[in-house]
Amino acid sequence: MSANAAEVSGSANEPMVRFKNVQKSYDGETLVVKDLNVDIARGEFLTMLGPSGSGKTTSLMMLAGFEPATHGEIILNGRPINDVPPHKRGIGMVFQNYALFPHMTVAENLAFPLQVRKMSKSDAAAKVKRALEMVELPEFGDRRPAQLSGGQQQRVAVARALVFEPDLVLMDEPLGALDKQLREQMQYEIKHIHESLGVTVVYVTHDQSEALTMSDRIAVFNDGVIQQLSSPDTLYEKPDNSFVAQFIGENNRLQGVINEVRGDACVVKLDSGDEVLAEQVVPGGTGTRTTLSIRPERIELDPAPGACPVTIDGKIEELIYLGDHIRVRMNVAGTNEFIVKVRNHTGRKPLAAGQQASVGWDPIDCRALDALT
Secondary structure: OOOHHHHHHHHHHHOOOOEEEHHHHHOOOOEEEEEEEEEEOOOOOEEEEEEOOOHHHHHHHHHHHHOOOOOOEEEEEEEEOOOOOHHHEEEEEEOOOOOOOOOOOHHHHHHHHHOOOOOOOOHHHHHHHHHHHHHHOOOOOOHHHHHHHHHHHHHHHHHHHHHHHHHHHEEEEOOOOOOHHHHHHHOOOOOOHHHHHHHEEEEEEEOOHHHHOOOOOEEEEEEEEEEEOOHHHHHHHHHHHHHHHOOOOOEEEEEEEEEEEOOEEEEEOOOOEEEEEEEOOOOOOOEEEEEEOOOOOOOOOOOOOOOOOEEEEEEEEEEEEEEOOEEEEEOEEEEEEEEEEEOOOOOOOOOOOOOEEEEEEHHEEEEEEOOOO
């Protein structure tokens, strides 16, 4: 931990970051962030995930100090920082466009934040060397950014954010400019650096697979509000509402009305007339409209009689071969966008478009959420 960070650290149980009733408006009328309340623990990797305009990047920029909060308080290490300028917050920052100085070498780019902090040349050189080794670029110190690939530039940007040993690093869509293979490689590298250093990371992305891969917790934003804040597996397996279910991973939606409530479960009459049993998530009595959420990999295609508590007849519309599984698009309960993932294995039953086939699932895998408007 740096000396600066040690001075402002609170107790070990106190969150590293606290957003307390934070709001943001650019025009004095429309709130782009609405009453944000979230604690971020020390050493946590928290991702702010959501579509464009959802408020995630604005929240990060308020924490960095590049945008003032319209209302509420942002607390870092136990102290309010609303009036602290960005360069005095001691926060590392990684941007999508790398933001490296083109006229400086890699080593000079890394040394810059140390020079700003009045560090001696010998100490700075040692820290630059260590940071380059951390991102596996020890021989690249004398090169300029233009001589590096996109992935190498992004590693340098990560190293520059970490070179002065901040307790908190903010990353704003840092992998957005990279191709798919390199992006996936960098996801693991950033996660491994986070784990080895124990630094707190707040990461912004619109890529849900990236968020699932890297995060301890994910805050799903929509319309300026956190819709759900949970671990990746909880977000995927137990979404709180229809937006989260649809935004995180692939998801089947069926519309209907609650006909009967049975404890934590409910019987739903679908718009197609079929009746199914589901886990009731959003409170609502008989007559309440609901959206059912079922993941494609939780569905059995043509299950054996009695194998699944819920079965509905359907028809195969399209087959897409994806190597380890077959993506089957079906017409089920009035929708022709019902997706089933069938594992590709020896002895698999032949499938064909136009074929009649039933689908089945366990009610615990079917969640009755809020009705779509």
